[in-house]
Amino acid sequence: MNKTSIAVIVILIVLALLLFSQTNDTSDTTSPVSYMCENGALFTIKLLISDELEIVTNDAIHTATRWSDSPQSIRAYSDGHYAYTFVDGYSDQIIVTVIDDDTGPRSTICHASSDIHSEGKLNLVIQADIMETVSVADAEENYQRKILNNEYFVFRGSVTDNGQELAGYFKDGQVYKITYSLGLSYAVKKYLYYFDDGDLVFVYEEENNYPYVEEKGGLDYGRLEFAFGAVYFFQEEKLVMRRFKGERRSVYEEETMADVEAKLLADAERHLKMLSEE
Numbered sequence: 001m002n003k004t005s006i007a008v009i010v011i012l013i014v015l016a017l018l019l020f021s022q023t024n025d026t027s028d029t030t031s032p033v034s035y036m037c038e039n040g041a042l043f044t045i046k047l048l049i050s051d052e053l054e055i056v057t058n059d060a061i062h063t064a065t066r067w068s069d070s071p072q073s074i075r076a077y078s079d080g081h082y083a084y085t086f087v088d089g090y091s092d093q094i095i096v097t098v099i100d101d102d103t104g105p106r107s108t109i110c111h112a113s114s115d116i117h118s119e120g121k122l123n124l125v126i127q128a129d130i131m132e133t134v135s136v137a138d139a140e141e142n143y144q145r146k147i148l149n150n151e152y153f154v155f156r157g158s159v160t161d162n163g164q165e166l167a168g169y170f171k172d173g174q175v176y177k178i179t180y181s182l183g184l185s186y187a188v189k190k191y192l193y194y195f196d197d198g199d200l201v202f203v204y205e206e207e208n209n210y211p212y213v214e215e216k217g218g219l220d221y222g223r224l225e226f227a228f229g230a231v232y233f234f235q236e237e238k239l240v241m242r243r244f245k246g247e248r249r250s251v252y253e254e255e256t257m258a259d260v261e262a263k264l265l266a267d268a269e270r271h272l273k274m275l276s277e278e
Helices: 003-017 124-139 150-155 257-277
Strands: 033-037 042-049 052-056 061-066 074-078 082-087 093-098 106-112 117-120 144-148 164-171 174-183 187-196 199-209 225-235 238-246
Touching: 106 124, 124 174, 124 187, 124 199, 124 225, 144 257, 150 164, 164 257, 174 257, 187 257, 199 257, 225 257, 238 257
Parallel strands: none
Antiparallel strands: 033 042, 033 106, 042 052, 052 061, 061 074, 074 082, 082 093, 093 106, 117 238, 144 164, 164 174, 174 187, 187 199, 199 225, 225 238
């Protein structure tokens, strides 16, 4: 990879990380840290020496070395296929970027999962198949994209404090992915729905909250802090496994697997119907 490509990736990574809050950095420890990503991937990183990481996945252990020309405040490591990037001052999250794909660099945000909770079981081979479906959907560039912006929702009487946006990604008449973002008075939520032959197979949920500032006696709307993240795996319209980290500010009642399954399936069907009608 040439220096120009590396610079572009670093710029994209910094812009993405600026959406998250600053906390103590955890990337300088030699203790292993596990991560959960938006696409459902799980892996563990251990800092061997200052310029070398050990990456442990379900089926392999490999080494990533630091790019020598990355800025001092940005530690970017590469194993030839992926880049793993830390930024000083940003804790509990890294950016993992595919760097050997013909379609160009693709990044996903991953959160440290020391307090990850898991419910349900799913064969590792099937997990890998679903994650591959997610990866292929994210890599596809020739979609027919349909976007319903906030005006669409306001016109229909669905009003939130900071707006909504719904987007569908279609190809050959088939839905591949739906994204939904929701701006509330206290948080920004996003949901990513992935489909295989029309069936829901994977959902990513994330909530980032506006932090409460004691001195102001209110919320700081100038920044967001990660609060909650979850991945949901489906098989034949059934929620078979979920992993989640953190806690929503507003606690819902549908915390059982059955209730979460019903909510996500209903939301996905409702979103798809709205997109198909417009």
